[in-house]
Amino acid sequence: MKDKPLILVSNDDGIEAAGVRRLVETLSGIGDVVCVCPDGPRSGQSMAISVNTPLRATRLADYSGATMYKVNGTPVDCVKLSMHTLLDRRPDIIVSGINHGSNAAVNVVYSGTMGAAMEGCAFGIPSVGFSLTDHSPDADFSPCLPWIERICRGVLANGLPDGVCLNVNFPVVDAEPAEMRVVRAARGKWSDEYKEYIDPHGHKFYWLTGRFENEEPDADNTDEWCLSHGIVSVVPTMLDRTAAPCAGIEWLRGI
Amino acid sequence: MKDKPLILVSNDDGIEAAGVRRLVETLSGIGDVVCVCPDGPRSGQSMAISVNTPLRATRLADYSGATMYKVNGTPVDCVKLSMHTLLDRRPDIIVSGINHGSNAAVNVVYSGTMGAAMEGCAFGIPSVGFSLTDHSPDADFSPCLPWIERICRGVLANGLPDGVCLNVNFPVVDAEPAEMRVVRAARGKWSDEYKEYIDPHGHKFYWLTGRFENEEPDADNTDEWCLSHGIVSVVPTMLDRTAAPCAGIEWLRGI
Numbered sequence: 001m002k003d004k005p006l007i008l009v010s011n012d013d014g015i016e017a018a019g020v021r022r023l024v025e026t027l028s029g030i031g032d033v034v035c036v037c038p039d040g041p042r043s044g045q046s047m048a049i050s051v052n053t054p055l056r057a058t059r060l061a062d063y064s065g066a067t068m069y070k071v072n073g074t075p076v077d078c079v080k081l082s083m084h085t086l087l088d089r090r091p092d093i094i095v096s097g098i099n100h101g102s103n104a105a106v107n108v109v110y111s112g113t114m115g116a117a118m119e120g121c122a123f124g125i126p127s128v129g130f131s132l133t134d135h136s137p138d139a140d141f142s143p144c145l146p147w148i149e150r151i152c153r154g155v156l157a158n159g160l161p162d163g164v165c166l167n168v169n170f171p172v173v174d175a176e177p178a179e180m181r182v183v184r185a186a187r188g189k190w191s192d193e194y195k196e197y198i199d200p201h202g203h204k205f206y207w208l209t210g211r212f213e214n215e216e217p218d219a220d221n222t223d224e225w226c227l228s229h230g231i232v233s234v235v236p237t238m239l240d241r242t243a244a245p246c247a248g249i250e251w252l253r254g255i
Numbered sequence: 256m257k258d259k260p261l262i263l264v265s266n267d268d269g270i271e272a273a274g275v276r277r278l279v280e281t282l283s284g285i286g287d288v289v290c291v292c293p294d295g296p297r298s299g300q301s302m303a304i305s306v307n308t309p310l311r312a313t314r315l316a317d318y319s320g321a322t323m324y325k326v327n328g329t330p331v332d333c334v335k336l337s338m339h340t341l342l343d344r345r346p347d348i349i350v351s352g353i354n355h356g357s358n359a360a361v362n363v364v365y366s367g368t369m370g371a372a373m374e375g376c377a378f379g380i381p382s383v384g385f386s387l388t389d390h391s392p393d394a395d396f397s398p399c400l401p402w403i404e405r406i407c408r409g410v411l412a413n414g415l416p417d418g419v420c421l422n423v424n425f426p427v428v429d430a431e432p433a434e435m436r437v438v439r440a441a442r443g444k445w446s447d448e449y450k451e452y453i454d455p456h457g458h459k460f461y462w463l464t465g466r467f468e469n470e471e472p473d474a475d476n477t478d479e480w481c482l483s484h485g486i487v488s489v490v491p492t493m494l495d496r497t498a499a500p501c502a503g504i505e506w507l508r509g510i
Binding site: 057077085164167184203238242247248249 | 296298299300301302303304305306307309310311312329331332335336338339340361363364365370373377378379405406408409412413414415416418419421422435437439440442444445448449451452458459460461462463489490491492493494495496497498501502503504506507508510
């Protein structure tokens with residue numbers, strides 16, 4: 001008998017992160033929550049899967065009524081292993097986050113948080129990733145929580161189109177944002193991507209850093225615009241990557 | 256003075272892989288080749304980036320006239336670090352592969368080979384990933400090479416649409432395939448994704464495996480159909496993930 005919806009929660013900041021704890025607390029009021037997260041930070045893991053190493057899931061103490069597991073793998077590994085063995089029925093929704101830091105614009109492609117949501121898509125399960133534009137360890141997630149509850153209840157009631165998940169980003173605000181918009185990912189690029197160092201032996205090494213440059217700061221139908229105006233952004237995000245129909249490659253047929 | 260096109264080569268099977276060696280040999284006849292690959296296998300790394308660990312690039316002996324580097328990171332790290340510091344000018348094309356194994360259908364989302372090509376897209380550089388549907392260590396890449404040369408010469412001459420790279424997959428054949436088609440990624444799913452083991456202490460662990468099930472084997476406009484019919488498949492592949500316009504989420508605006 002199925003009384004309550006089954007909610008699978010994951011993230012890329014790891015099982016100890018404040019963001020996923022707030023998410024579990026919020027969602028445990030909506031359904032039965034099973035939370036399966038990496039055993040440590042896996043930021044920037046995109047849709048990476050562990051091909052050459054074994055995986056192990058370790059059950060932890062329940063938290064806020066939720067069943068908790070840590071996995072020695074990526075966010076996508078967490079979702080796949082949950083579907084394969086940890087869940088006793090198919091989840092009604094997969095929710096990832098709350099990420100510490102924005103996953104707007106091109107950042108969605110590197111995001112482990114959105115990797116888990118897109119893997120949910122691959123299983124045909126309505127999936128949502130939530131991120132807050134604030135990397136600080138004491139970030140306040142509470143302004144996000146009412147929106148998260150409404151969006152998840154809405155997804156449970158209405159579903160999502162096949163192959164589409166939601167990439168939801170929250171601006172840094174002190175109170176609950178007044179508005180949410182469905183928009184597209186802004187175009188932009190990262191620059192100055194590495195800090196250079198010299199090791200004690202005189203050899204260079206590099207550490208990823210950089211600045212994101214929004215190439216269309218005035219486009220009010222983009223996620224970056226929303227975030228810079230205190231508005232919650234929702235970008236419907238596809239698993240399929242096919243660019244079709246695609247002009248500009250007609251020459252290919254003649255080679 | 257720019258005499259010859261600059262070609263950046265990467266892959267996800269690592270600098271020692273036969274596939275990238277054949278690719279370098281082929282492309283060194285077209286332009287100046289700089290090959291920057293992971294220092295070991297990074298299959299399934301998708302668009303993962305190394306956020307929390309330092310990167311190092313090590314110059315190796317030239318191979319077939321190409322400058323060779325190995326990097327202790329992912330395929331995307333290789334492209335980013337090349338753009339930041341290893342290349343002395345902007346490459347005219349980024350070519351990734353030849354992957355040992357197909358990256359058709361949903362496999363594109365997990366593929367490190369295609370991760371490197373999509374990162375090329377993020378830099379606005381025409382990029383192509385090549386994969387052969389054959390995992391065996393002694394796979395014969397030679398039937399692919401004439402197609403690879405034609406496709407890369409074509410991309411250098413014609414460019415690619417902004418934000419679009421090519422996912423090229425080769426069927427297993429003894430001779431050069433007679434035909435190439437521009438198609439879309441087939442819909443399909445992986446199932447039975449883990450083999451279960453018991454460790455000496457009685458605890459379970461899991462290793463990724465599984466079977467891909469093509470959900471539309473008769474759709475002749477898909478990559479999987481081409482590969483099963485001895486035809487080279489080319490899927491124009493987007494970096495942007497926005498699903499727009501997207502029906503089925505109108506309810507979101509009312510919550």
